[in-house]
Amino acid sequence: MGDIRHSDVQSWISKLSAEKGATTVLRAYGVLAGILDVAVKDRRLGSNPARGVNLPRKMKKKHAYLSPGQISELAEASGDRALLVLVLSYTGIRWGEAAGLRVRDVDLSRRRINVTENAVEVGGRIEVGTPKSHKKRSVPFPNSLTRPLQQAVGGKDPADLVFPGADGDYMRRTRVSSGSRSWFKSALSTADVPAMTIHDLRHTAASLAVSAGANVKAIQRMFGHASAAMTLDVYSDLFDDDLDDVATRLDHMLSVTNVVKMWSDSTRKQDQTPADHFV
Template structure:
C-alpha cells in the first residue's frame, strides 16, 4: 500500500512517497515540497507500473563515466577504426570531463543545451555534433536498459554543418600535377580519373587490376590511424569495379611489372602502404607550390593563358574525378557507381553544384520541343 507522509527539514516541511516496485520490494521518494507534487508522482508511478513503463530510480544513479566506456566498446566492433578513433578522442576531450561524474537521472535537457551552445562557441559544428552524439547515444542505451524513462539529450538545438567548398582541377591541371610529382604520376591520374579514395587506391594490389577490361577491383581500404594502418573493406563495405582510361594502361602496367599478385600496386611489398600526404608538407603539397610559383613567374614575365594550380589534397582529386566525369556526360548513377556512394541521392547532394549547368540544357531542350510542337499544330 502506497503512502504519503510529511517530514520536517531545515528548509521546512517536505513529503515522502513510499510505494512498492513491480518486483514487490518497497522503496520511497522524498523531497516533495507540496503534497500535490507527491500525489502526482505517486499517480504517474502507479500508471507506469500498470503499463510496464516503470523505471527504477535507483538504476538512474549510475554515472555517465561508468556507462561511457561500455558504450564505446560496443562501437569498436561496428565502426571503422578511423571513426572509432574520432569517437574515443571526443569522449576523452569533451564528454567525459563534462559529464563523467554526473548521474544520468540528474541530467536536464537545459544543461545539455547550454553545453552544446558553449562548445559551439569554441569548436566546429562537426566536433559539437560528434560530442553530442556520444552523450545522446549513451543515454539512448540507458533508456533501452530501463535506467531512464526519456533521453534528456534528445530534442536540443544542434548546429548545422556548412557545406565546404570543393576544389576541381581541369584536365590540364591534373596533367601538370602528375608531371610535377614524377614517380607518383600514375597515382595522381588514378585518383583524378577513377575517384578512388586514398585508402582504396593505396590498398590496390596487382591482382585487383584487370588489364584486359581496364578495370580496378576495389576490395580493400587502407586507413591510417595515428602511426598504424588498418586494412578493411571499402567505406560502404561494398566492393566495386571501376574503369580506368586507356591512357593509363602503360603506367599501370609499369607498376605491375615483376610484382607478384599480392603485391601493392602503389607502395612496396604486401604491407608497405603509402601514408596520405600531409596538406602542407608533403610531396603533393610541394608539387602544388612549385607549379604555382613557376606559373606565377610566367605571369609576371607577361605570359598569357597560364593555368594556376591550387593546393589540393587526395580527396579533392576524388572531387575532380566526379567533376571530369560529369562534364564528359556521365549520368548520376554512373558517377555513383564510380565513387562508391551508397545512393544516387548522396551523389546528387554532394555534387549538386556540378549539375547546375544541366538545368540550362534542360530548358533549351524543352524550348526546342515546345517550339516544334507549336509549329506542328
C-alpha cells in the same frame, strides 16, 4: 547519468559551438547521445536528455575542381607519385582505397579497378577493412592509364600493393616525415594550382565524369554512394549546366510544333506596316 538534464546538454553544445567547428561539435554530440541511447535501452534512463537539442549546422564546403591541364601539371610536380595522382583524379577512388589497392584488383584488359580494400591511418596505425560503403565496386579508368598501370604492376605478385609506401607496406598519410611539408602540398605549390586536399581529387574525378556525359547512376556506382540521391546531394553544383541543356532540348522539341508556328505567324502579322497590306 541520471543527473544529466536536457538543458545541461544544450548549454554544453552552445559553449562547444563557440569554440569548435560544427563537425567537431556534431561528432562529440554523437558520442554522448550514443552512450545515453544505450543507457535508455538498458533501462538505466527513461529517456535520452541529449535528443532534441539544437545543433549547429554543418556548412557545405565548396568543392575544388581541377581541369585536365591542372591535373597533368600536378602529376608532373608529384614526381614518383604522378601515377597515384592521375588514378585518384580520373577514377575517384579514395586515398585509403588506393593505399589498399593490390595487383589482383587491377583488370588491365577491361580497364577496371576493383575496389575491395580500404587502408587508413588511425592514430599512427594502419587499419585495414572494407571500403567506406562496405561494398566492393568496379571503377573504370581511362585507356591512357593502361600502360603506366601495366608498368606499375609488372613483375609483382597478385597480392602485392600497387602503390606501396617507402617501406613496401601500406602508404601513410601524405606527410613525408614529422615536421616536414607533405609531398602533396609541395606539388600543389610547384604546379601553381588552387589549395586543396588530396581528397579533393575525388571531387575532380566527379566533375570530369559529368563533363564526359556520365549520368547520375553511373557516377553513383563509380563512387560507391549509397544512392543516386546522395550523389546529387554531394555534387548538385556539377549538374547545374544540365538544366540549361534540358531547356535547350525542350526548346528544340517545342520549336517544330504548330503552336510555335502559330505564334510566329501572329507576330509576323502584327509587325506588318499598313503599306504591307497593299503589296
